[in-house]
Amino acid sequence: MTTPPTLAPATDNTPTDDGPVLRADGVTMRFGGLTAVRGVDLTVHPREIVGLIGPNGAGKTTFFNCLTGLYIPTEGTVSYRGTVLPPKPHLVTKAGIARTFQNIRLFANMTVLENVLVGRHTRTKEGLWSALLRSPGFKKAERTSEERATELLEFIGLAHKRDHLARNLPYGEQRKLEIARALASEPGLLLLDEPTAGMNPQETRATEELVLAIRDKGIAVLVIEHDMRFIFNLCDRVAVLVQGEKLVEGTSDTVQADERVVAAYLGEPCDGAPGEAEAAEVAAAEAAADAVADTAAHTAADTAADAQNTPGTTKGEAP
């Protein structure tokens, strides 16, 4: 992939202090009797790329939904740049957190440009009447939004398709468009939920480069992904969720070397596991066959030695 062009930041994402962009404190989410997320703490610092991994059903998406106000956590708080966020998606976006979804959520019958413009609505203050009357203020805001959306499309490499309908884009480009739409809200933190799902290796590599370019713009990234190569190549830090709890957190090297992580993905062998009796039977049969083969080999060797030691017998001649 060619390196994405640089994008002039519309908002200043330079941190005002050394504090984290995101801080989740003791986030717990229960659905009736099921605790999907239990007491999870997580911080993301400015210009960091943090990975969130874990087996299916570990609670990753539920945790994202708690961060973005889609769910109201049963317990715990989520803060953005030191301020506790209200659990309302549009207020979370307005504060500076944008996200993409596991399943693509584009407006299929809108153009590529229009999809990005939709993402800007939290950054425009022109109201409905202003839009209907096409007031001078509205026209100016519209021009600024279009310029900004065009810059974003250039940044992700879709400017040449700005007038195509979203539904006609290939899958990999639809995923890119989702990212552009999220960036249109000018976030300080971008949450990506499985951005490479369904992608081929080239598209995955391109997404890796795109995420790095986004980080270089000063935007912190928190990413859920099942593709371990993608995560370990990209992330400054990785947190592992297992059954709703944070099991390990650290650099890619630390997490990869942690036996608990391997066990969480592969499952610990346990007594009476299906197939264990069959495996034991096969091992016993193989051991018995080896013993029989050994005995036969010894007998043959002894017979040959006896033949050589018998008096009056020459080689190749029957006694």
Ligand SMILES: Nc1ncnc2c1ncn2[C@@H]1O[C@H](COP(=O)(O)OP(=O)(O)OP(=O)(O)O)[C@@H](O)[C@H]1O
């Ligand atoms: N709205 C909901 N109501 C009830 N249970 C839910 C709801 N959302 C998620 N769950 C349950 O919470 C648990 C965690 O699910 P979640 O989708 O967060 O896991 P995940 O780690 O994102 O999994 P995957 O990697 O498969 O996407 C699962 O047992 C799931 O069935």
